[in-house]
Amino acid sequence: MAPGGLRAAHAIAEIGGKAVLIEQRGFLGGAPIAENYAGLSTEVQGAEGEGGRFSLRLRGPDGEQLAECGAVIIATGFSHFDPGRETQMYGYYEFPDVIALQDLEPMLKQHNVLRPSNGQPPERVCFIQCVGSRDRHIGNEYCSKVCCGVASKEAIEIRLQLPGTKVFIFYIDMRMYGYWENQIYWPAQEKHHVQYVKGIITEVLPKGERLLVRGEDTTMGRPMELEMDLVVLSVGMEPSPGTRKLASLLSVQQNKYGFIEAAGSPLDPVSTSREGIFACGAALGPADLEDTVSSAAGAAMKAVGYLRSRAAVAR
Numbered sequence: 001m002a003p004g005g006l007r008a009a010h011a012i013a014e015i016g017g018k019a020v021l022i023e024q025r026g027f028l029g030g031a032p033i034a035e036n037y038a039g040l041s042t043e044v045q046g047a048e049g050e051g052g053r054f055s056l057r058l059r060g061p062d063g064e065q066l067a068e069c070g071a072v073i074i075a076t077g078f079s080h081f082d083p084g085r086e087t088q089m090y091g092y093y094e095f096p097d098v099i100a101l102q103d104l105e106p107m108l109k110q111h112n113v114l115r116p117s118n119g120q121p122p123e124r125v126c127f128i129q130c131v132g133s134r135d136r137h138i139g140n141e142y143c144s145k146v147c148c149g150v151a152s153k154e155a156i157e158i159r160l161q162l163p164g165t166k167v168f169i170f171y172i173d174m175r176m177y178g179y180w181e182n183q184i185y186w187p188a189q190e191k192h193h194v195q196y197v198k199g200i201i202t203e204v205l206p207k208g209e210r211l212l213v214r215g216e217d218t219t220m221g222r223p224m225e226l227e228m229d230l231v232v233l234s235v236g237m238e239p240s241p242g243t244r245k246l247a248s249l250l251s252v253q254q255n256k257y258g259f260i261e262a263a264g265s266p267l268d269p270v271s272t273s274r275e276g277i278f279a280c281g282a283a284l285g286p287a288d289l290e291d292t293v294s295s296a297a298g299a300a301m302k303a304v305g306y307l308r309s310r311a312a313v314a315r
């Protein structure tokens with residue numbers, strides 16, 4: 001639960017409502033909190049009732065308990081695409097120096113970017129974009145929205161922490177989001193000398209102590225092969241198992257990718273196919289933090305509005 005769930009609960013409290021936060025992991029914070037804090041966790045096991053009076057069966061550290069509520073906001077987020085899936089030729093599970101964006105993030109936080117294979121700082125690093133997104137073969141035709149920005153941000157951080165390291169980003173086309181164009185993309189190139197190469201990478205192979213990255217430079221229209229010390233896969237977003245599970249428990253419609261279907265979109269992007277159940281953040285599809293907190297505030301308003309209008313009718 002979080003950051004969508006945290007923002008929704010906060011917004012409900014701000015307008016005088018009561019919210020119960022249910023989190024399956026032992027900590028709040030969702031995907032941005034990579035570390036596994038110790039703590040207590042709770043899962044939804046079953047759901048009954050309808051809009052205005054839901055009864056959720058929870059299993060937590062104190063055993064089973066019921067949560068009674070008038071409305072539900074699903075804020076169960078996303079999972080990282082598994083880069084070991086069929087059709088992925090990048091050796092994520094074979095070569096220790098092939099990692100993903102979320103593996104690099106804690107290394108950067110600790111100022112400890114080292115090749116997992118030998119503990120040495122990498123001299124050449126590349127990012128491969130659109131891993132598990134915009135890919136018809138695996139059925140994820142959508143863009144995951146954040147990975148171009150996140151890869152560029154991480155590339156800048158590598159250049160700052162290891163100024164001697166060359167950093168490349170292999171992309172189909174860069175999709176920077178809103179202000180990230182000016183805040184991240186141009187500084188990455190102009191100030192930090194990250195090298196953007198328009199191309200499609202088809203495979204990663206071992207070559208001596210290094211990795212051979214093979215593909216096609218689509219600007220030049222010719223094959224390319226480059227040696228790297230560290231390869232970072234910019235994996236996309238998929239619905240989390242919790243999103244799929246809760247959609248099924250609550251009988252809420254999902255889209256063809258498994259994200260929650262927004263029934264009222266585009267004017268109402270947070271209502272679901274069931275009255276009294278709303279959704280926010282990456283449970284609805286790829287979303288950055290700004291999208292997430294905006295939709296969370298929207299879902300909170302809709303949920304409280306729904307309950308107040310029911311109460312007014314009952315009076």
Ligand SMILES: Cc1cc2nc3c(=O)[nH]c(=O)nc-3n(C[C@H](O)[C@H](O)[C@H](O)COP(=O)(O)OP(=O)(O)OC[C@H]3O[C@@H](n4cnc5c(N)ncnc54)[C@H](O)[C@@H]3O)c2cc1C
Nearest residue numbers: 001002003004024030031076077078242281282287288289
């Ligand atoms: C590597 C990486 C870097 C990123 N960096 C940025 C950035 O710099 N800027 C930016 O704007 N965005 C960034 N993002 C995107 C950002 O992480 C998401 O926008 C945000 O996490 C979405 O929040 P959420 O609350 O919808 O989902 P999540 O963060 O996925 O949180 C969902 C929560 O729900 C819980 N949950 C799931 N199922 C259940 C269940 N059944 N019962 C109870 N709890 C459940 C999970 O445990 C989790 O805590 C990044 C993403 C990645 C992958």
Ligand code: SF4
Nearest residue numbers: 130133143144147148
């Ligand atoms: S944000 Fe960039 S890397 Fe991510 S799916 Fe879209 S185009 Fe590909």
